[in-house]
Amino acid sequence: MVEESFTVMDNIKLCEGVYKMTLMPSSGYAQSIKCGQFMAVEVPCRQDSLLKRPFAIYNYDEEKRQISFCYKVVGKGTEHLSRVEKGQALRGAYPLGNGFKIDEGQKRVILVGGGVGIFPLYSVFKAYPDKVFYSVMGFKERCDVILTKEFEERSSELILCTEDGSMGEAGFVTEALRRNIERIMPDLMLCCGPRPMLKALKDVMRNYPHIPVQVSIEERMACGIGACLVCACAVRKNGKVVNKRVCRDGPVFSLYEVEL
Amino acid sequence: MVEESFTVMDNIKLCEGVYKMTLMPSSGYAQSIKCGQFMAVEVPCRQDSLLKRPFAIYNYDEEKRQISFCYKVVGKGTEHLSRVEKGQALRGAYPLGNGFKIDEGQKRVILVGGGVGIFPLYSVFKAYPDKVFYSVMGFKERCDVILTKEFEERSSELILCTEDGSMGEAGFVTEALRRNIERIMPDLMLCCGPRPMLKALKDVMRNYPHIPVQVSIEERMACGIGACLVCACAVRKNGKVVNKRVCRDGPVFSLYEVEL
Amino acid sequence: MANLEVTFCGKKFKNPVIAASGTFGFGREYAEVYDISALGGIATKGITLKRREGNSPPRIAETYGGILNSVGLQNPGVREFLEKELGFLKSHGTVVIVNIAGSTEGEYCEMARLISRSEADMIELNISCPNVKEGGLTFGSRPESIESITRLVKASMEGDMPLIVKLSPNVASISEVAVAAEEGGADAVSLINTITGMAVDVRTRRPVLANITGGLSGPCIKPIALRMVYEAYRAVKIPIIGMGGIMTAEDAVEFMLCGASLVQVGTANLIRLDACKRIIEGLEKYCLENGIKDISELTGSLITE
């Protein structure tokens, strides 16, 4: 867990409003990163965006010592980031959070991602090269569809869907999941997406209580390291609801524990 | 008096810590500018520098529609400006203030400038091509000396001095003036420099009460147009002291009126 | 097109945007920059009974996201204002609000009487000034003195000119002082005035302002101002003019959602000369994009479950 300056190696557009940024830590020192962890990036020239923005670590190239994340422009901070140029310096803290964890016995792993929720999932391929992956990716419409090639290459099957049916199967990703889960019957599900999707997912998974589901949760953050208690997420444990820190106790929780 | 966006045509270093910036109004529309007027420039990327910074208009090229000012880096805002690059956009308001005024009968005009105080003086050459100018310029040391060629070309005599004697005459500009004024005996004096210099000047001029002296005053500003009353300068008129607005009633006042 | 017009204390404002007191002079300078008849209203620089020269410079300091000013009510006095400035202001067909400040109750009342006889539209009572009788404590810091000064001023006004009381944020409870103004007979309240602050120059080890302290304004105070408008709205029935750090149309909408019927724009004018005009244009756009037919719908419509 360090905070340091990075050099922007690349900041490319993946599709309208979605970018991929690649950074190199200026210390040259490499941190060990677990899949599903995130980094927090300072917004340059920030009058009303003092806080760092959290982004899932999309890829980490240990050899080149380059770390990348993908992001969607949704507000002031991401807007600023999208205008950052190659060669600029950015501060950031990494690696943060707990990450996904796949046990020895879990061989068949299904990844379920909605929209920008697919980003944290990509890092598991590299971290667990021996597993068999199935990817279910959902987007609003054709023009939002991204990174399918990257996921396809590393999955034994990719199910793509768009809400308006303009590409892949038509409808919500959770419905595509419902149609395919019996057939795939994974040992573990890893998932990330907006709250409504997670709620629908809970409903779909009601019939498969034996399949563990790990979800990566989003909440607004300040420190990013677990000290300020700003990023609360209500988690039910042994019947009691307690507030956990998304940045430290998460961002990955069991779907069955988090109060959505 | 307009506020608009400008394109930075140039931002060159004149000497250590002193720069000249050339701007082109993006409207293409040309304002008529009087010598000694100033402009107010917004500081880009400004969290703690919301207000525009006032700078004397150094030169105005009507044909090219380019306006330039020279500035010394003394704080946050000027530091930022010094890092602005060619092609960037900057907002600014201009032309502001009253400016210097030379009457018909005033033929021999002496310009007295201390340090960055020389900048507002340069614009009078162009505005009054028929006058005979004498320039007295003072700097701290050799490495601060700037724009002497520009002033020399347009003056029938240039007296240069540095406080440490490393170039030109040794000592304060006001002392050089004292030694030369009898000989030159100008019809009018235009002057700009730090407060202590203006005080010394008042002392030198005590013996020549018939020579009118116009001084360009500096004060911290907000609106720059005369509405907020932030830039007060105490001026004595008919025995009464009233607060005048440097940005509108000035920046040029009679030396004998301003309370220093 | 959306209706931006707001009727407030019986006066018609073309739109909810008023140039705030002290940042717009008497309109003359801004009139050279753009057509100020576009404004909903103009609040004048604070007027006192007698001419005042104000404080010594430096009168301005910059802070993170704001400015501190210590102008100290430099103004020509109420009589010269009425004679030489009011006519110009009125000629633009925008609502003219005369901001007044006194150091005794008598001063306030005399000014209010003179102005109530003029063609000005409204009076805004600046009660953030030190009260000489109470040993320098401002009129605006205690509910009892707010109620009493409001009542006295209201009583000394002739005709039916509305009286706005401008609240100081330097209080323990803004709802308490808003209620005090209402009980004193104010037709409306405006808030917030500047927050007392200070800046220090570590190089010289001196305060930046000659006056040591000054009034903080600008975007940095917006969260405080919004909260106070929200609280005041739930405490009083009279309408509210909201201000404090409004830079954009969105900021203005935020104040209206929290309960403001009108807004004032101060510091923004100093940063961008055409700020008010841009905010008005932005409000038009906001209404269009959000299907708002009448901008007054926004007032108090914050959703809090």
Next chain:
Amino acid sequence: MANLEVTFCGKKFKNPVIAASGTFGFGREYAEVYDISALGGIATKGITLKRREGNSPPRIAETYGGILNSVGLQNPGVREFLEKELGFLKSHGTVVIVNIAGSTEGEYCEMARLISRSEADMIELNISCPNVKEGGLTFGSRPESIESITRLVKASMEGDMPLIVKLSPNVASISEVAVAAEEGGADAVSLINTITGMAVDVRTRRPVLANITGGLSGPCIKPIALRMVYEAYRAVKIPIIGMGGIMTAEDAVEFMLCGASLVQVGTANLIRLDACKRIIEGLEKYCLENGIKDISELTGSLITE
């Protein structure tokens, strides 16, 4: 080298920089980022008698030059703190200040007694919490209640642990409340706590925070905090801990010039994890460059003619 050590209420601080309550947890997380024994002191997250889960998210909003938080005192309760966290904190050889909050006088006193028996160094009384007895008005808004709570807490403490009263800025007169704390027997005051504020999302037309209002902190409040420290310094004889928007060593110096003997750094930790460390290094540099032999020389040395 300059002497950065400060003796404050009989306690030795290596340097005047304390990590402010609520932004540094119990030190564990920052200890993974840098060696926190470099700090002058650490003020813990606000502790309550019983465990608290705090408010619903979102608990944070960004504003111009600041942040609003509504964490709502999430903490494990005083007993678990003393058992599981205090030891770790104490192991770093830095002064440990336990920040406590209660909703009744009894709660405050019980906590103070328990802590005064522990190896903690000081107690910081957070009186910005709503007082259930007074119907939600905070303990910190009225001088009388500040004096009484200070006296009661002081009386319930065993041994000679110093008591710091942390003042709320949401008051009409900071000198009045500082004097009240002094008269109640406080050994020191710290100021300022956060200023109540609010942020609105114009898109959803809702408050950004689930709790509607929150506490404003960060560089935007520095001018207000500096002014309050300056006023408090002239009103009381007990020493002062200054805070509010300190981001750099220069900011810390400004607070000391205005009268603070020590400073706390809050929001800056969230923005740059090593903020406190950098500020300490910056203070060393400032002293060197300005020929200051003992940093305490700075306290109250503002030149005002």
